[in-house]
Amino acid sequence: MSASTVIFYIIASVIIGGGILAVTSRKIFRAAVFLLFSLIGIASLYFYLNYEFLAAVQIVVYVGGIVVLIIFSIFLTHASGDEMKKPVLWRAVFSALAAAFATALTLLYINEHNFTATANATVAPTVKNIGLQMLSTTQHGYILPFEVVSMLLLAALIGCIVIAIKIKTKE
């Protein structure tokens, strides 16, 4: 067993263990911290696959943005330290059964399917290549989704302000 394999299994156990604890922990703040571990594990998986740009984006957006947002909203809506209600037993059992059977079925198909890789020359996922293709207007450029997503972010920004604003009622 080479060192690379060992590192992969450590990363995989961090991702899956963090994920399972994040959906089963009864203290909501702990669940958020376990989610943080899982997301950091995914970023390190991107590092492991040599996608450094994507790993950086994952850390900046998820770990630095979304998890902090979730923790803020936990502090705004919960008294710290109280436990959540246990899920109803039959619902937990049937959800676990559904998830287990679906996992088994998907893993069966992954084992049976024969993946064939392309034989073309590889393109390195460097920041230069990513930037050139993302902002190119030629046939395989991604300028249109880039602009659309920027409009989406603007709309989400304004929408959040409109939804969460506190309207003062005249007494």
Added chain:
Amino acid sequence: MNEIGLSEILVVSTVLFFTGVYGFLTRKNMITMLMAIELILNSVNINFVAFNKFLYADKLDGLFFTVFIITIAAAEAAVAIAIIIHLYRKLKSIDVDDADIMKF
């Protein structure tokens, strides 16, 4: 033990996806349901990156899909948390069973 290939990474992402599905089905708290959705989106991202790396290394399309999914997930989380905070002001609870004010 041979090198890590595509199927090992697909196993990780499959288990993570259905962990998220289990959390989404069992949780009743809106913030924890949002966390389960984040897990599901992240497992999809792992799939895109793994397919790009191992099967279509001559293109960068999987990477771009991942970048856009991360962007949309960020927007979705922000809007969802705005809605949750607004509901908390109205109902003093973020349990999905209590949020029935739009029921006819």
